[in-house]
Amino acid sequence: MTAASPAMSTLSESAGAPASGHAGTDKYAVLLARCAGLPPIPTAVAHPCDASSLSGALEAAALGLIVPILVGPAARIRQVAAEHGLALGDTAIIDAPHSHASAQLAVAAVRNGDAELLMKGSLHTDELLHEVTAAASGLRTGRRLSHVFAMDVPSYHKPLFITDAAVNIFPTLNDKADICRNAIDLVRVLGIDRPKVAILSAVETVTDKIPSTIDAAALCTMSRRGQINGALLDGPLAFDNAISREAAVTKGIDSEVAGDPDILLVPDLEAGNMLAKQLTFLAGAEAAGIVLGARVPIILTSRADSVRARIGSCAIAVLLAHARRSAEAAVSV
Numbered sequence: 144m145t146a147a148s149p150a151m152s153t154l155s156e157s158a159g160a161p162a163s164g165h166a167g168t169d170k171y172a173v174l175l176a177r178c179a180g181l182p183p184i185p186t187a188v189a190h191p192c193d194a195s196s197l198s199g200a201l202e203a204a205a206l207g208l209i210v211p212i213l214v215g216p217a218a219r220i221r222q223v224a225a226e227h228g229l230a231l232g233d234t235a236i237i238d239a240p241h242s243h244a245s246a247q248l249a250v251a252a253v254r255n256g257d258a259e260l261l262m263k264g265s266l267h268t269d270e271l272l273h274e275v276t277a278a279a280s281g282l283r284t285g286r287r288l289s290h291v292f293a294m295d296v297p298s299y300h301k302p303l304f305i306t307d308a309a310v311n312i313f314p315t316l317n318d319k320a321d322i323c324r325n326a327i328d329l330v331r332v333l334g335i336d337r338p339k340v341a342i343l344s345a346v347e348t349v350t351d352k353i354p355s356t357i358d359a360a361a362l363c364t365m366s367r368r369g370q371i372n373g374a375l376l377d378g379p380l381a382f383d384n385a386i387s388r389e390a391a392v393t394k395g396i397d398s399e400v401a402g403d404p405d406i407l408l409v410p411d412l413e414a415g416n417m418l419a420k421q422l423t424f425l426a427g428a429e430a431a432g433i434v435l436g437a438r439v440p441i442i443l444t445s446r447a448d449s450v451r452a453r454i455g456s457c458a459i460a461v462l463l464a465h466a467r468r469s470a471e472a473a474v475s476v
Contacts, residue, residue: 144353148233149307149377149447150398155431156472158414160186161292162324163302165342166381170295170302171273171295171429171452171458173433173450173453174333174455174458174459175206175454175458177333177334177458177462178208178461179208179463181461181462181465182463183204183207183208183209183461184208184209184210184259184398184460184461184464185209185210185212185254185259185260185267186200186203186209186210186211186212186216186258186259186260186261186262186415186442186457186460187248187249187250187252187253187257187260187261187262188200188211188213188214188244188251188260188262188264189214189215189242189245189246189249189261189263189266189271190213190214190239190242190246190265190266191211191215191216191220191223191262191265191392192211192215192216192219192220192223192242192264192265192266193223193225193264193265194223194227194229194458195219195265195444195445195448196263196264196265196444197213197223197224197229197404198227198229198301199262199444199448199450199453199454199457200213200264201230201234202450202453202454203229203453203454203457204234205306206454206457207258208454208457208458208461209262209457209461211234211235211262212235212236212237212249212252212257212258212342213231213234213235213237213240214237214239214241214245214248214249214252214264215236215237215239215245215264216237216239216240216241217238218219218235221236221467221471222252222458226260227362227443230365230426230459236308236465237249237252242265242266242267242270243270245264245266245272245358246266246271246273246274246284247263247280247364249271249273250272250277250281250282250361251280251460252281252450253282253438253439254280254282254438255304259439259441259464259467259468260279260440260441260460260461260464261282261353261360261437261440261441261442261443262441262442262444262457262460263441263442263443263444271441272288272310272434272436272441275288275431275437276288278464281437282291282437282438282439283437284436284437284438285323286321286324286325287311287314287317287318287321287322287325287436288306288310288311288434288435288436288437289306289310289311289318289321289322289325289326289434289435289436290306290307290309290310290311290417290432290434290435290443291304291305291306291307291325291326291329291432291434291435292304292306292308292309292419292430292431293430293431293432293433293455293456293459294422294423294429294430294431294433295428295429295430295451295455296422296426296427296428297426297427297428298426299399300334301324301371301388301405302405302408303324303404303405303407303422303471304329304330304405304407304420305407305409305415305418305430306322306323306325306326306406306407306408306415307409307412307415307417308409308416308418308419309412309415309416309422309432309434309443310414310434311411312412312413312456313382313411313412314411316358316361316362319347319358319362319408320362320365320370320371321436322408323340323342323371323406323408324371325361325435325436326340326406326408326435327340327371327372327373327374327406327450328435329374329435329463330374330405330406331373332462332463332466333459333462335405337374338373338374338375338405338406339374339375339377339399339400339403339405339407340374340375340376340377340378340404340406340408341380341385341400341401341404341406341407341408342358342359342363342376342377342378342379342380342387342399342408342409343355343359343378343379343380343381343382343385343409343414343463344356344359344378344379344380344381344410346348346381347380347381347384347396348379348410349379354452355379355410355411356378356379357374358372358410359378359380360378360379360394360405362378363376363377363378364377368450374406375400375401376399376400377398377399377401378408380396380400380401382399382418384398384401385395385400385401385407386404387401388401388402388403389402405464408447425449429449429452429455430448431452431453431456431458431459432444432445432448432456433454433456433459433463435463436465439457439467440460440463440464441460442456442457442460443456444456447451
């Protein structure tokens with residue numbers, strides 16, 4: 144790893160020393176290094192009315208990642224800042240009477256071009272996404288919305304992306320195709336030209352008794368036929384076969400993905416949510432979260448998130464926003 148940038152040093156000071164499993168392999172610091180020198184992105188922060196969400200936005204601003212536009216009850220935001228010693232400075236505030244209005248006005252700030260990113264504050268995820276998906280006033284595109292956990296797992300040799308563990312409860316085959324496309328687009332922006340996608344199920348054989356195995360086989364066929372581009376897909380794979388080449392060899396599985404996936408595509412939200420939380424609480428992983436498929440990336444943070452995870456979420460969104468700017472500039476030439 145190259146010498147730490149000022150942003151990386153600030154992260155170390157605010158988050159404390161990394162856990163032993165992260166030493167020498169600080170994957171979030173690598174993300175911050177890639178953001179160094181990039182202009183901060185205007186970001187609408189919906190209802191940052193507790194210390195966690197407000198400090199997360201202000202910390203990201205201090206690192207030069209975003210220019211926050213705080214959307215919520217102005218008096219309450221200032222009260223939270225005063226109670227927790229958070230300096231608002233000249234941070235813009237759009238006054239909104241309650242969380243529902245906060246979500247509406249934050250989405251409107253994106254639609255009218257004042258913001259290029261959307262960040263969840265202390266309101267419920269469903270409340271924010273309801274406004275994002277509104278037919279007339281939302282931020283929908285032709286893609287299905289999906290969530291990606293970008294995980295720093297101490298025992299794994301590179302960043303691991305798990306999708307979808309927060310938005311689509313029981314995704315259909317077509318939903319999974321979009322979930323896969325969203326994750327591939329993200330990982331490619333982060334510098335992996337041909338990400339490897341392991342499509343998870345309980346077993347590695349296709350059987351009509353487990354529908355997710357049929358979906359996995361169909362997704363692989365869609366990839367070979369050019370319906371899903373830019374990645375190498377394999378599945379169905381049980382988790383052990385996906386994450387361990389030795390386990391795959393033992394079972395006679397010949398796979399370029401086994402033991403080296405960048406993306407784990409889970410069969411449903413329950414499986415993905417359990418997997419991500421098991422890695423977090425049993426393996427010491429940290430998980431940055433982002434929603435894709437809307438007009439802009441949506442930064443999802445939780446009160447339980449560490450500083451590193453919150454900043455990692457912002458860094459990913461910033462890189463996506465700059466990639467979008469570059470793509471739009473190339474089209475306009």
